[in-house]
Amino acid sequence: MDGAVGVTQQPILPGTTFTYNFTIPMDQSGTFWYHAHAGLSRADGLYGGLIVHAPAPKSTVRGLMARADDYKQDGYTKDLLLLVGDWYHRPADQIYAWYMRAGSFGNEPVPDSLLVNGRGQFDCSMAAPARPVDCTGQKMDLSFLDTQHSTSRIRIVNTGSLAGFTLEFQDRDFKLVQVDSVDVVPQDSNSAGILYPGQRMDILLRPSNREQADSMTIHLDKECFRYPNPVLTSVQTFPISSNPNSNPLDHSYSSSSPYTSISLSEVATAPSLLSALPDKAEQTHVVYTKIEKLSRNHNIPYGFFNRTSWKPQTGNPLIQLPQEQWDENQLVMSTGPSISPPGPDNATWVDLVVNNLDDNGHPFHLHGHHFYILNVYQPPIGWGAYNPFTDAYPPGLPPPRTSTASSSTEPDTDTDTNIPNTPYDLTRAQLRDTVHIPRRGYAVLRFRADNPGVWLFHCHILWHSASGMAMLVHVK
Ligand SMILES: [Cu+2]
Known part of the structure; x- marks a missing residue:
């Protein structure tokens, strides 16, 4: 129950009531806020704070x-x-x-x-x-x-x-x-x-x-x-x-x-929160986003992920429909357990590479999950897109060190074989739920898809999300 209209629910009509019923995990606390996720109501003032206080400290508090x-x-x-x-x-x-x-x-x-x-x-x-x-x-x-x-x-x-x-x-x-x-x-x-x-x-x-x-x-x-x-x-x-x-x-x-x-x-995330982060994800997805003023849209600016400008599904929300019945305005990234049996302990680690081709930076927010920001890149000139399926390594980062250590002047030691083959400095990963991706740059986001549902990933600038700069993450 995250309130995203067209995704998890229908709009709450004037004069009606709706009760949100959700469970906050023991290990989640901090500053949040609630706001309308239908139309433009947020800009007209439909928002407020939502503060989650940590439970009284017990030695059993665990997890991410x-x-x-x-x-x-x-x-x-x-x-x-x-x-x-x-x-x-x-x-x-x-x-x-x-x-x-x-x-x-x-x-x-x-x-x-x-x-x-x-x-x-x-x-x-x-x-x-x-x-x-x-x-x-x-x-x-x-x-x-x-x-x-x-x-x-x-x-x-x-x-x-x-x-x-x-x-x-x-x-x-x-x-x-x-x-x-x-x-x-x-x-x-x-x-x-x-x-x-x-x-x-x-x-x-x-x-x-x-x-x-x-x-x-x-x-x-x-x-x-x-x-x-x-x-x-x-x-x-x-x-x-x-x-x-x-x-x-x-x-x-x-x-x-x-x-x-x-x-x-x-700002660095507390090191204790980085211990869960694996060297590699099990799935990688790559998307491109931009505000486009297309002649077929009469030069009106619309937000896009890949070739899709998001509009909320009318009628039943996506979560109540089989995916075949989602309309053409839904770009979806599907993920699910790669190990059987499916379950929270077998949740998949996913890399989502978001290329921002736009001439503006955009703050993107993912519903339902926090993610680790592994890299954010703004090119000094031109575009700095990253496609992990065709590029040897991410623009803006040096090639990953390999365990062969042939170029090393140090004597071979056992520790050489422990160097992870990842281009990212995982000690600098940031655990967030919103990431600002600079103009013409990209970000690599790694998250554990452990919260089944259909979740919006969208620019938090209201004029951009309203004009379609949003897509879906379907965690099966
Ligand atoms: Cu935006």
């Missing part, structure tokens, strides 16, 4: 997602949620209609502002008559984040439709502890990003060192902003501790920070 729990020593006193996302001052169907025409040239609609937990700040004089906004002129602060003498856990979700963002604190620092609900090697900074739509990061925010007012700044990533929207303030600062002299629209911030910003694409 077992929490390291080693940061308990950081002892936070407050547990807070920040739902941050871009925001449009018109209903999502109007925004989408603007995008889905030849005249947009595939340039995404640029948001008007951003929201933090459903509220925002906006210069009311910029409100366009065609885009009325309920503007009170009130300054917004984040004083609920203010814990003067203790550490808070802040769970940050990008609930937006388009833009990633970087989050930065002035006169405060934090420890990054989880990304996508998975423990990472803790890292100190006062800034982290880019958090793309769908992604989450958990930080332990330390108390302010000084008496002066402190604040939080959100920088919306401009990669997808390809035409100007003069009403948008893409860098916004919100005061945390109250100070009558602070100006929430003041974008200047101290550059004397001792930290460099944490790049989320490089």
Whole structure:
């Protein structure tokens, strides 16, 4: 019951109710969120946080997602949620209609502002008559984040439709502890990003060192902003501790920070979570994705995986139909146990190579599974596609070392034969459920197909998933 309309259920019609009944494994906890997976409702505000707390520690907690729990020593006193996302001052169907025409040239609609937990700040004089906004002129602060003498856990979700963002604190620092609900090697900074739509990061925010007012700044990533929207303030600062002299629209911030910003694409997963990762997958699948403005589609931008632009199956959802009855809008990657008898202990390890031929990066999310990101590549020039069935080794990586060790100047030892024949540095794999694949680049994702069902794999930019940038993973 993951809510994907056309895949696992029909839409929940207005005035009706639907009860989600699902079991959360003992070993899964962290920051998640719920949101509409029908049409464009997410952009109109149908979302909220979903926090899964770890069970009380018992020595029996086991498995892939077992929490390291080693940061308990950081002892936070407050547990807070920040739902941050871009925001449009018109209903999502109007925004989408603007995008889905030849005249947009595939340039995404640029948001008007951003929201933090459903509220925002906006210069009311910029409100366009065609885009009325309920503007009170009130300054917004984040004083609920203010814990003067203790550490808070802040769970940050990008609930937006388009833009990633970087989050930065002035006169405060934090420890990054989880990304996508998975423990990472803790890292100190006062800034982290880019958090793309769908992604989450958990930080332990330390108390302010000084008496002066402190604040939080959100920088919306401009990669997808390809035409100007003069009403948008893409860098916004919100005061945390109250100070009558602070100006929430003041974008200047101290550059004397001792930290460099944490790049989320490089954050290492806790080593204890990598022990399950095998050297090789049992199955390999390769797909290509792009936004195409085809003449047969009247130059309207549609998202594609291979030659298929996804649309939800109408009538019964896919999970209730034999695969032969799925319509032509469903591109499916099927996987299942390679060993008999089938069962969770015999689940197949799968490599999914995703080539992003598009001129934009896209944050892809897989339902039903976390995956290990083995490699993400952005070519310096041209395209960096990888087809494991025809290419000797992945672009951007050196050829794998072999066990012959003929070129080695070291004397032969027994350890030479233990070098795995894999081009990937598995010690640097990242366990996530969303991966940003840069423009013209690719990613290699390895996951254990141990959750039977039909799962959507889709770009988490709403305008892209709505226009078809999605496919299915059928775990039999
Ligand atoms: Cu996208």
